[in-house]
Amino acid sequence: MGKNFFFDRNEPVPIDRVDGRAKVTGTATYAAEYKTQQIAYGFLVGSTIAKGRIKSLDTKMAERAPGVLSVITYLNAPKLPGYQTGKDPSKPPTAGQPLRIFYDNEIFYYDQPVALVIADTFERAVHAATLVKAQYEKAVHQTELDANLSRAKVPTGPRFEDYKRGEADAYKNAPVKIEQEYHHPIEVHNPMELASIIARWEGKEQVTVYTKTQGVEATQRSIAAAFKMPLENITVNAEHIGGAFGMGLRTWPYEIACVMGAQKIGRPLKLVLHREQMFTNVGHRPETIQKIGMGATTDGKLVGLTHEAIADTSSYEEFTEATVNISRFLYACPNVTTRYRLVPLNICTPIWMRGPGEATGAFALESAMDELAFALNLDPLEFRIRNHSDTDPERNLPWSSKHVKECYEMGAEKIGWKERKLQPRALKDGDWLIGYGMGTGSFGAFRGAATVKIKLEPDGKLLLQCSVNDMGPGTATMMTSIASNEMGWPVNQIKVEMGSTNFPPGPTQGGSTVTSTVGAAVQETCTALKEKIAELAGKAGSAFQAVKAEDLKFSATGISLQKDASVKIAYNELLTKNGLAALELTRESKAKQQQSYSMYSFSVHFVKLRVHPPTGRIRIDHVVSCADAGTIVSPKTAASQMIGGVVGGIGMALMEDMVIDHRFGRPVNNNLADYHVPVNADIPPVDVLFVNKKDPHTNPMGSKGLGEIALVGVAPAVANAVFNATGKRIRSLPITPDKLME
Amino acid sequence: MINFEYLRVSTPKAAIEALSRDNTSQWIAGGTNLIDLMKKGVMAPQKLIDISNLPLKEIKKEGNKVHIGAMALNSDVAENELIQREQPLLSLALAAGASQQLRNMATVGGNMMQRTRCPYFYNTDLPCNKRQPGSGCGALKGFNRMHAIFGASDKCIAVHPSDMCIALAALDAMVLVNGPKGDRRIPFTDFHRLPGDTPQKDNTLERGELIIGIEIPDNPYRKNVHYLKVRDRSSYAFALVSVAAAMDLEGGTIKDARLAMGGVAHKPWRLSEVETWLKGKSVSDAVFREAAQLAMRGAKAYGQNNFKLKLAPNAIVEALKAATQKT
Amino acid sequence: MATKGPHNEDPNDKALNKGRREFLKHSSLLTALAVAPPHLVKAAESALDEKAAVYFEQVPLSLEVNGVHHKLSVEPRVTLLDLLREQLALPGTKKGCDHGQCGACTVHVNGRRVLSCMSLAVMQEGKKVTTIEGLANGDQLHPMQEAFIKHDGFQCGYCTPGQIMSGIACIREGHANSDEEVREYMSGNICRCGAYPNIVKAIADVKKGGHKL
Incomplete structure (x- = not known):
């Protein structure tokens, strides 16, 4: 490929979302919307206790209700071969035994499914579900993190051992230090689309599912493991995903239940969770208590940093995330200690939620940075610049690229940082106090493996296929954009097909890896296509004898020689002369083993807000979010993704909080009226600024991931701005009016 | 279902x-x-x-009253020209409730009949005396951040969720009712009730009685009115505390005032005593603060809603200030 | 439009049938409108045809959706949302919460935006319903649809039909006179991807364009 990198030639032209038309006309099809004949409807009945055993289950009334086809419980559920071995029916994120649905009578958490009621209409299934009567033998449940800290344990995985660089807890001896505890409650992903699946068996051997997953192949593997079926007998489709934010990163028990149910009734089955079940059955961002000890010299150089976190997990699996890891590398600090612990509770296993542990960790770390800067009487931005890590202090490697200082600069300029006062309560607008705050975010810039198939039609239409799907960031748009740039063809000549195991393997959508992984594969496949076209041209006519791709000018209709545009051939002629109906090729692409650089994306978020002290109301006036995410491949969708992260971060900072009544071990606000997420009126104008400098090492385009850093660092930016406005340091999220009113 | x-x-x-x-x-x-x-x-x-x-959608002037049919939609009332001109407090309160889609569906009568949003009432596997008398009050020692600080009982500490009703309570509205035993007129402040030992009863309607409409007598509150709603997000959320404030000012003197609170009791919480106290006083922050303290007599919180003991008086002061500043 | 037939009715379900017969007896006496055709009342009362009784769990419904007249028979408990998605093959209207808490199911009924999840289908008798599928004129998108694409007013697309239906109504109602007003009057439509600023831009753009909506 030489220096023929993607954006060496031209800046990407912002293109509209390629699936935009489908989405604005209501024709984009989501999991529950696939048409299939004779579909039946399932509804799950959940346990009303949080721990114990099912004593008895009376399903007679439900079975006799009009339209009911089947009621599945642990008493009559088919014995899944994958469940019998006790291994891996729905791949666990870490250690433990995943929940085996309808396996036995044991209850691990409130609303754990105890029955699946299947009927011929949705209404009949929902009603019949209310007729299932369960009796329980209750055991004492534990759902309160605070009350169970003594049971905290080090996770079994290797990545989560205690970390020490330099001297342990060295902050204690620093001239200026702070020691604080930060807390955030359980948050729930709550994508707008409910968790949904349709399963349809063809005979006894083949099953097709349409489901809300971020990775069709991962789901395929999970179903294969549970049912002990060959992969090729399972088709998983997920073309459009109505948001997921991490909740689709594993196969959940309800999905297995639907496949099981469809098999039992011999009809296609649709199972859509109710919104309340979205709070109890498909994971959450774990409640986390963090402690930060941080010390610096009087001139503002970090001496020591200790970051501890204790988070919830379920009683049957260990869920882990990189909560404390961000403290190891974000700042230059000679002495860093991190400790991470889990407390098993009677709750569904958590799952990564946008920004995952890094967002949790950044709330504590970036709040603490603000606190220490204040203690030092330093501008928090200046404090960060003084402690900028020029290389990765954790791995002792150079960064593949890092432009955080540029982010600081451009963001500060845009938000009007110079108006900010060091002392809180210094800025007022009538009865309102004005404050400015900022927070930094980071996330690993990973690249996985993807295979892309490309097909050139005689009329110059290009078709790209990959199994990767799109929960919203604009994957198809990114793929189209890269192909358009690489081939020099208009976007309307390019079509992307994805979100199905029928297409070549791609990555799961998560961890900000898709553009790096799939984008690189698209680019490499396009390059290979051009080489192949050159080769075919050589065979097609003497004028193109022995030409290389770089000798050719590619257009949407055909090729010509770079040095003589009159020497040209149309694709249809080229294909005909080579006896081809179309030209197809498939390429796998993955990162080369790269140990010599440390690769991260970075973000810096600036917030200006106002607080009304008598009522505690907060209004965010302006947000500026800056990203160092390498080359921005699809500017329009990338900007939207950043804005979306900001909105998510505002939710985390100001309102999201799933409340459990520990007496009953169940959430009490598990609906969208009582669990608040931001509405339009909460969100101010958001300016997105990209450094847009190519990373020379991540992938051929030079891009780094964006989805997580859009959110990581937003919550502390808000909390820091609240402090600047009011002088109140809120260390326990969310920052609701009651915490601020005076 | x-x-x-x-x-x-x-x-x-x-x-x-x-x-x-x-x-x-x-x-x-x-x-x-x-x-x-x-x-x-x-x-x-x-x-x-x-x-x-039912043909009960009219919004019209009848003598010295505004009549609103029970089937009038919340959005129609909020945006009605007569209401905006003569009863602007009602319009403001309606616009603060729910979302436009819901306001396009909800009727005035239905708004009055809505049940509490207490989560223990809503979840049938949790105790709630309102839903299932005798089962206990889950909120009393539970998640009671949203709950009452006035007029609650140990049987129920739920709050009435409407915004519209707070304004109607302040405006001395009258509820017109038809029933099997004949017609009745119920003063708005007597329509909803406190929980006492029978929290299952939200209001004083007899079974079979139908709300036909409401009447609001003419009043001077056309300018200095404000509806302040403090909530956990900027819109589309129930009130932590809300205040409907209306004043009839002459120069800097309060000729008359109306004040009611939402989110604090099992019914719209009219502050008649405070209104009387305000009469003849001069407009000042100090007067408003004193009025707010007076309003808090008898308030009692239950743990998570302790903050309302401070938020409620603050909100009263802010609402009165805002009403004063209307031009 | 075909009427949905009875399904898997269990004639031995005495409790159900008893209630149904009682209903039939007094419903024919009501001054209120009884919705069952007389011959079916008779058939079911005399228990000659248990199957006919199923029709009493369904009521006739005539309504217009996107300009198409439908004569249907539906269970009273069916919401307009489920009718659209599951029976009329119009899944463009989305189910997000099913409790009036998110706005994803917003449609226009007689020109006004309402939540279809909180609307019983039977209560839409004689009304005109417009869904996202009814906005475009052939290939010609509605200006609001165009504006959503232009301003990238969505990501996952799931709340989008509701946002668009709401956005059109927002302008029609006269609630799009400032960004602040749009934000307030669009707050009944939750977008978890966080496309709000772009949604506001799209609505402002259409409003500025002065299109007749």
């Missing part, structure tokens, strides 16, 4: 008659709360009598 029977009626008389025949039946109009409750299994009428087509 059970597959209830469905009837459509076109006159109040037919509606009352249909309901009286069957004690498992229920009227439905906008449905924005009833359907919600039926989906949750909190209410399970076996028959729904659709009263949405």
Whole structure:
């Protein structure tokens, strides 16, 4: 490929979302919307206790209700071969035994499914579900993190051992230090689309599912493991995903239940969770208590940093995330200690939620940075610049690229940082106090493996296929954009097909890896296509004898020689002369083993807000979010993704909080009226600024991931701005009016 | 949801008659709360009598009163020119409630009949004396951040969720009712009730009585009015505390005032004593603060809602200030 | 439009049938409108045809959706949302919460935006319903649809039909006179991807364009 990198030639032209038309006309099809004949409807009945055993289950009334086809419980559920071995029916994120649905009578958490009621209409299934009567033998449940800290344990995985660089807890001896505890409650992903699946068996051997997953192949593997079926007998489709934010990163028990149910009734089955079940059955961002000890010299150089976190997990699996890891590398600090612990509770296993542990960790770390800067009487931005890590202090490697200082600069300029006062309560607008705050975010810039198939039609239409799907960031748009740039063809000549195991393997959508992984594969496949076209041209006519791709000018209709545009051939002629109906090729692409650089994306978020002290109301006036995410491949969708992260971060900072009544071990606000997420009126104008400098090492385009850093660092930016406005340091999220009113 | 029977009626008389025949039946109009409750299994009428087509949608001036039909939609009332001119406090309160889609569905009568949003009431596997008398009050020692600080009992600390009703309580509205035993007029402040030992009863309607409309007597509160709603997000959320404030000012003197609070009691919490106290006082922050302290007499919190003891008086001061500043 | 037939009715379900017969008896006496055709009342009362009784769990419904007249028979408990998605093959209207808490199911009924999840289908008798599928004129998108694409007013697309229906109504109602007003009057439509600023831009753009909506 030489220096023929993607954006060496031209800046990407912002293109509209390629699936935009489908989405604005209501024709984009989501999991529950696939048409299939004779579909039946399932509804799950959940346990009303949080721990114990099912004593008895009376399903007679439900079975006799009009339209009911089947009621599945642990008493009559088919014995899944994958469940019998006790291994891996729905791949666990870490250690433990995943929940085996309808396996036995044991209850691990409130609303754990105890029955699946299947009927011929949705209404009949929902009603019949209310007729299932369960009796329980209750055991004492534990759902309160605070009350169970003594049971905290080090996770079994290797990545989560205690970390020490330099001297342990060295902050204690620093001239200026702070020691604080930060807390955030359980948050729930709550994508707008409910968790949904349709399963349809063809005979006894083949099953097709349409489901809300971020990775069709991962789901395929999970179903294969549970049912002990060959992969090729399972088709998983997920073309459009109505948001997921991490909740689709594993196969959940309800999905297995639907496949099981469809098999039992011999009809296609649709199972859509109710919104309340979205709070109890498909994971959450774990409640986390963090402690930060941080010390610096009087001139503002970090001496020591200790970051501890204790988070919830379920009683049957260990869920882990990189909560404390961000403290190891974000700042230059000679002495860093991190400790991470889990407390098993009677709750569904958590799952990564946008920004995952890094967002949790950044709330504590970036709040603490603000606190220490204040203690030092330093501008928090200046404090960060003084402690900028020029290389990765954790791995002792150079960064593949890092432009955080540029982010600081451009963001500060845009938000009007110079108006900010060091002392809180210094800025007022009538009865309102004005404050400015900022927070930094980071996330690993990973690249996985993807295979892309490309097909050139005689009329110059290009078709790209990959199994990767799109929960919203604009994957198809990114793929189209890269192909358009690489081939020099208009976007309307390019079509992307994805979100199905029928297409070549791609990555799961998560961890900000898709553009790096799939984008690189698209680019490499396009390059290979051009080489192949050159080769075919050589065979097609003497004028193109022995030409290389770089000798050719590619257009949407055909090729010509770079040095003589009159020497040209149309694709249809080229294909005909080579006896081809179309030209197809498939390429796998993955990162080369790269140990010599440390690769991260970075973000810096600036917030200006106002607080009304008598009522505690907060209004965010302006947000500026800056990203160092390498080359921005699809500017329009990338900007939207950043804005979306900001909105998510505002939710985390100001309102999201799933409340459990520990007496009953169940959430009490598990609906969208009582669990608040931001509405339009909460969100101010958001300016997105990209450094847009190519990373020379991540992938051929030079891009780094964006989805997580859009959110990581937003919550502390808000909390820091609240402090600047009011002088109140809120260390326990969310920052609701009651915490601020005076 | 059970597959209830469905009837459509076109006159109040037919509606009352249909309901009286069957004690498992229920009227439905906008449905924005009833359907919600039926989906949750909190209410399970076996028959729904659709009263949405009753000819009770008018908003009109009748002598020295404004008459609003019970079937008038919340959005229609909020945006009605007569209401905006003569009863702007009502318009402001309506616009602060729910979302425009819901306001386009919900009726005035239905808004008055909506049940509390207490989560223990909504979840049938949790204790709630309002839903299931005798089962206990889950909120008393539980999640009670949203709950009452006035007039609650150890049986129930739920709050009435409406914004509209707070304004109507302040404006001395009258509720017009038809029933099997004849017609009644109920002062708005007597319509909703405190929980006492019978929290299952939200209001003083007898079974079979139908709200026909409301009347608001003429008042001087056309300018210095404010509805302040403090909530956990900027819109589309129930009130932590809300205040409906109206003043009749002459120079810097308060000739008369109206004040009611939402989110603090099982009914719209009219502050008549404070109104009387305010009469003749001069407009000042100090006066408003004193009024707010007076308003808090007898307040009692239950743990998570302790903050309301401070928020409520602050909100009263802010609402009065804002009303004063209207030009 | 075909009427959905009875399904898997269990004639031995005495409790159910008893209630149904009782209903039939007094419903014919009601001054209120009884929705069952007389011959079916008779058939079911005399228990000659249990199957006919199923029709009493369904009521006739005539309504217009996107300009198409439908004569249907539906269970009273069916919401307008489920009718659209599951029976009329119009899944463009989305189910997000099913409790009036998110706005994804917003449609226009007689020109006004309402939540279809909190609307019983039977209560829409004689009304005109417009869904996202009814906005475009053939290939010609509605200006609001165009504006959503232009301003990238969505990501996952799931709340989008509701946002668009709401956005059109927002302008029609006269609630799009400032960004602040749009934000307030669009707050009944939750977007978890966080496209709000772009949604506001799209609505402002259409409003500025002065299109007749």
